[in-house]
Amino acid sequence: MSNKPLLSIITPTLGKFSDYWLENLLNVAGSVQFILVYPPKVKTRAINDPRVTEIISPYKGEMPQRFVGLLNAQGDYILALDDDDYVHPQVCELLAKYFQRFPESWILRLQKLNIDINDEKRIQQPWAEIPDIEQLEVCKKTPENPYPYQKGNYKGLLEVPIAPLDKNFDWRYLFWPFLTRKDNEGYHVENFNNVVWRNDLIQQALPELSHATKVMGAVTWIPSSGFDRLSGLFVQANFFEKDAIIGHWIPKPEQIRYIDKDPALKPPRFHVISDALLIKHFPQYGYLWNLVFSKLYAVPRTAGKLIRLKLVKKAQK
Numbered sequence: 627m628s629n630k631p632l633l634s635i636i637t638p639t640l641g642k643f644s645d646y647w648l649e650n651l652l653n654v655a656g657s658v659q660f661i662l663v664y665p666p667k668v669k670t671r672a673i674n675d676p677r678v679t680e681i682i683s684p685y686k687g688e689m690p691q692r693f694v695g696l697l698n699a700q701g702d703y704i705l706a707l708d709d710d711d712y713v714h715p716q717v718c719e720l721l722a723k724y725f726q727r728f729p730e731s732w733i734l735r736l737q738k739l740n741i742d743i744n745d746e747k748r749i750q751q752p753w754a755e756i757p758d759i760e761q762l763e764v765c766k767k768t769p770e771n772p773y774p775y776q777k778g779n780y781k782g783l784l785e786v787p788i789a790p791l792d793k794n795f796d797w798r799y800l801f802w803p804f805l806t807r808k809d810n811e812g813y814h815v816e817n818f819n820n821v822v823w824r825n826d827l828i829q830q831a832l833p834e835l836s837h838a839t840k841v842m843g844a845v846t847w848i849p850s851s852g853f854d855r856l857s858g859l860f861v862q863a864n865f866f867e868k869d870a871i872i873g874h875w876i877p878k879p880e881q882i883r884y885i886d887k888d889p890a891l892k893p894p895r896f897h898v899i900s901d902a903l904l905i906k907h908f909p910q911y912g913y914l915w916n917l918v919f920s921k922l923y924a925v926p927r928t929a930g931k932l933i934r935l936k937l938v939k940k941a942q943k
Contacts, residue, residue, distance in 0.1 A: 630702070632702055633657065633705050633718050634659060634701035635705045636699060636707070637660070637709050638691035639662055641671060644710075647712070651713075655719070656722070660675070660679065661681065663692065665691060666685070666686060668682070690848060692706065692857075693835075693853075696832060703734075706854075707820065710743075711885055712883040713736075713754050713882055714882070717736070720734075720757075720759065720911075727760065728873070731872065732824055734814065734821070734873055735875040735876065736820060736821065736822065736876055738882040739883055740886045741883055743888075757877060759783070762783045763781075764785065765782040765784045765872075769915070778878070780877055782815065782877065783874035785874060786875050787870065787911060788868075788870045789872055790809060790857060790915070792913070795912035796912075798915065800849035800919075803920065803922050804830075812823045814925070816855050816859055827865060831861045831865075833883065834860075834873060837907075839903065842859075849899045849923060853902065855901065856901065856904060859904055859906070860903075863907075863908045868916075901914070
């Protein structure tokens with residue numbers, strides 16, 4: 627692209643996305659760059675659109691492919707989008723008006739709607755008009771209005787606080803990992819995907835994130851999954867400001883359509899491995915320790931699911 631785009635949409639992919647998904651992606655209007663990152667030995671789709679950048683990653687996996695995409699993002703803002711989810715075609719207009727009004731914001735949290743993979747009618751339903759950012763009032767938590775979220779039915783721009791990383795570690799996890807977490811309640815963000823981020827912050831954080839994967843000398847530990855939460859919390863930890871308001875959440879109707887699949891169809895993933903990189907690099911934050919310890923109980927269950935999946939595949943050969 628000759629001109630710097632406003633937005634870079636980054637998608638790690640195996641190249642198995644549908645024609646319908648690609649058509650809708652390319653329907654996004656405005657100053658946008660699409661980055662599709664493939665694993666090694668996968669043939670690209672050779673898409674005839676100057677806004678599309680197709681890259682072959684040196685390694686296969688969510689983290690290396692997405693990392694390569696982030697390094698090549700030219701836009702002022704970044705949106706990570708999976709190759710079966712959908713974004714509103716007027717998202718560029720939305721974020722341009724938002725960041726003009728709130729230039730110091732780190733993020734713009736888009737309204738996401740979970741849709742069953744079999745509900746094609748809802749998936750293909752025409753998008754509603756995007757709200758006029760300039761006319762929306764700011765919804766903030768105050769003594770007079772302690773619950774501005776209103777069970778998701780807020781009408782304005784809901785302030786999004788930074789993740790409360792400075793919470794204390796709950797020592798009870800050392801003896802009983804099945805505790806119900808309380809420190810993660812609220813409407814801060816943990817995940818990176820489906821949220822618009824300022825690219826300047828991302829580019830500053832990427833070298834630190836790369837450094838966090840180094841275990842000893844030249845030995846590097848790159849998890850195959852879990853980059854979504856890892857990167858979302860890593861950026862916030864890297865620039866942590868207690869009680870900071872880092873952006874706003876757009877009200878309904880949705881700007882992201884997240885396609886929900888049967889959990890049985892999803893491959894097992896050890897998210898605790900990527901979460902551990904957070905406490906390796908930011909051991910001072912109790913919130914991150916609580917996250918890791920609260921997920922430890924799922925490791926045996928995930929391992930069992932992985933073994934069963936391998937046995938099923940072996941039996942089918």
